[in-house]
Amino acid sequence: MYSSFGYRTRILFTVLLTVSSFFLSVHINKLSRKRPTPVYRVQEQGLRSLLSLPKSQRRPKTCLVENVYEPEGVIFLHPANTSTELRNMLRTMWRKVEVKCQYKIIFIAFDSEPTNEPDKLENTLFLNTSNEAQNIGDMQQWIKQKCKLAKYFGFLDNVTENSLSEFAHGGTSFRILPGTVTAPDLIGAHFNWCMAKVPTPREESISDLGNYDLLSITDTDAPIIEMDSEAQTMLLESLPADRRSILLKEDQGKQINSNDFQYIINQAELCTDSLKNSPPFAFIAVHSAIHHFDLREEIRSTWGNPELLQRLGAVLLFFLGLSDNSTVQQEVVAESARHRDVIQQNYTDHYRQLTLKHTGIFQYFTSYCDEIPYQFLMKTDDDVVIDLETTLSFLKNLTFAMPNITKSIYCFHLEAQEKVPRKKSFKWYITYEEYPGETYPPFCYGNGYLFTKDLVRPVYDMAVRTPQLWVDDAYFTGFVARNIKEVHRIQLPHQRPILPKVMTPEEIIEGKKWMVHTWGDATVFDTYWTAFQSRHNDSIKKIFLNDIYKRTGTNLSDSLFDIY
Structure with missing residues (x-):
């Protein structure tokens, strides 16, 4: 009798213990859940x-x-x-x-x-x-x-x-x-x-490439630039015939999966104690194709001339890969000896190797200039002209007003959610094997963007652990930056969009642009540089306005020369 009673008691106790444990675990789970914070992007919850x-x-x-x-x-x-x-x-x-x-x-x-x-x-x-x-x-x-x-x-x-x-x-x-x-x-x-x-989406045509976006921002949470086959064809046809090859796909170059390249030409002595004591406000890293001697010379004589760089507190370097042409290599060595502003590393210089070139930039500044207290690292290309005085003046004013800016990328053109191009003949065509997603994360167009110094090492370190994509701007300012977390991408005022269009000098002033794309035409550097200088020099401004009036019959308002 007692043994039977004890058995039933043990069974009952076990059942009660199991049930109470279940309800206790549910209660603890509820308590441990993080309470939802109020959200201002109003959704159902x-x-x-x-x-x-x-x-x-x-x-x-x-x-x-x-x-x-x-x-x-x-x-x-x-x-x-x-x-x-x-x-x-x-x-x-x-x-x-x-x-x-x-x-x-x-x-x-x-x-x-x-x-x-x-x-x-x-x-x-x-x-x-x-x-x-x-x-x-x-x-x-x-x-x-x-x-x-x-x-x-x-x-x-x-x-x-x-x-x-x-x-x-x-x-x-x-x-x-x-x-x-x-x-x-x-x-x-x-x-x-x-x-x-700026037209509304209903008024807009992809072939109407004025000083505004190819496709206007839609009413969705994030704008999407949809470059379907028809749109890409119209975009190509909108360019002069001799410039269309720029947007056509190039052959795949040899990939080197490394983030540690050897230096063929180095400027290891640049970031010495003298720069520590008198640091530049910004370093400027220019992606340059190895054979673009003319474009590099145009930069050195216009927006990247040594006198201007010194006055603005900037240091400019060109980043190159290797050529299999010995004559070209000899000319690069001679160029570097004259100007001491060339960094060359041992990857093949090819458009579809730009992610490697970009990695080389971070490798150099992490290895040699990490102790220099500069503010920004600008990445740009050799086929653009920049109003560097306006750009850096704006950022200097910004950092003076907000001295604790961190983990930020300032973009000349920030794209929130661009569809991945799938047209095979297009220059930026991406296969599903290369990237299966339909859209890129928010990223800055590669023409120009600036990293705050505190991002340089984290971006370099994170790139080791982020699968590579050859589209370097989407890779570094999109995928890699997203993996770092809490990185701010900020659109510089007036600069969006950067268009595939040969702009006139008056369009630059009317649109308050600080950067313009030359599409590889070295002959237009002086024209664009004069337009930018007219904002800062009254004598140049007078000549510039007279030239615009003679050519177009238009008098530009003085208010358009306000840099912001």
């Missing part, structure tokens, strides 16, 4: 989290346009009434302004106003006082926290469906907020210029 916050904490999470691009400026709008119809109308109208002009549009709402509209919550700053000075202070505080590169800030009150027209014509209700850098009279001019110059 995020809306509930956002609505649970006090209204004073419901603030836009980012200043970025499309969650990618730093805006030219920020405009705060307070609608004339709280009707959903008016708000939806204003969102539709001002959405075009965000896309075309890269202004960040933020709605203003007060505690007493409706709060259940998801789109409203996403880009709305809630204010809880009728004190105008305090409200302006709240706006400035948000700007200071979120907006890195915006140059002006304004406020439109009692906004109606006529607000766009009123803003375009300098309506009195538009007030410039303290802290604005851009002159107030330039804001309306810039607005009218970008709204007129």
Whole structure:
């Protein structure tokens, strides 16, 4: 009897223990789960989290346009009434302004106003006082926290469906907020210029290669440049016949899977104690094809001339691979002896070896210049002309205002989500074996971008562990940067897009470009360099304006020469 009772007791105890252990594990699992943080990109679950916050904490999470691009400026709008119809109308109208002009549009709402509209919550700053000075202070505080590169800030009150027209014509209700850098009279001019110059997606044609993107930013979370077969064909046909070969696929070169190359020509003595005591603001690494002697000479006589580099605090180096032509190699050796600005390593110099060349750049600066306290490492190509004075002046002002900038890549052209080209004859054609994805991660076009110094070694180290892709810009600023985590890619103002188009000097000034692509034509360096110099030299500016007037009959406005 007692043994039977003890057996049943043990069975019951075991069952109770099992059940209680199950419920205890479920409870512990719930407690251990990280509570979801409120999200401001309003989604199905995020809306509930956002609505649970006090209204004073419901603030836009980012200043970025499309969650990618730093805006030219920020405009705060307070609608004339709280009707959903008016708000939806204003969102539709001002959405075009965000896309075309890269202004960040933020709605203003007060505690007493409706709060259940998801789109409203996403880009709305809630204010809880009728004190105008305090409200302006709240706006400035948000700007200071979120907006890195915006140059002006304004406020439109009692906004109606006529607000766009009123803003375009300098309506009195538009007030410039303290802290604005851009002159107030330039804001309306810039607005009218970008709204007129940049077509909407419905107006756009891929063959219409003006000073704007090949395909406009869509209404999705990230813009996609879709280079399908028809678009690529039209792009090729839009270029002069003698320049089309630039966009055609080249034969695959021999791959060397290494991140440690030997130096054929080195400048190991460059980063010595003298540079430690007087460090440059930026190093400039130029990808150069070994046989591009003429382009390197053009750079040395224009935007990369030694006097300008010294004045701006910059050091420029050309990075080359090997040639199987002994005559070419002898000429490179002689060139390096004259200028002492050439780095050559032992990989075959070929377009589809650019990832190796880029790796060589990081190898050099990690090995020889790691102890030099420079600010930026710029990567660019030998077939572009750069307004280096404007570019570096902008970054110097930026680092003065925000001295703790880290883990950032500043792009002349930042692409958020570009579709991978699959047309076999196209220069950047990628097979599914090379990369099976349909889109690239956000990356900077290879014409030009700048890494903060603290990224140079991490990028070099991470490249060892990241499967290589021969498209070097997408590889380093996209895949490798993504693997490092928390890397910021920032669009430089006015520079997007970099187009496959031979631009006129006046288009450079009108578009406030700091970089222009020559597409391998060494004869246009002086023309573009003169256009850039006209921003900084009144005598050159006068000659430049006279030349434009004689050639086109157009008088360019002085306001266009404002560098920002």
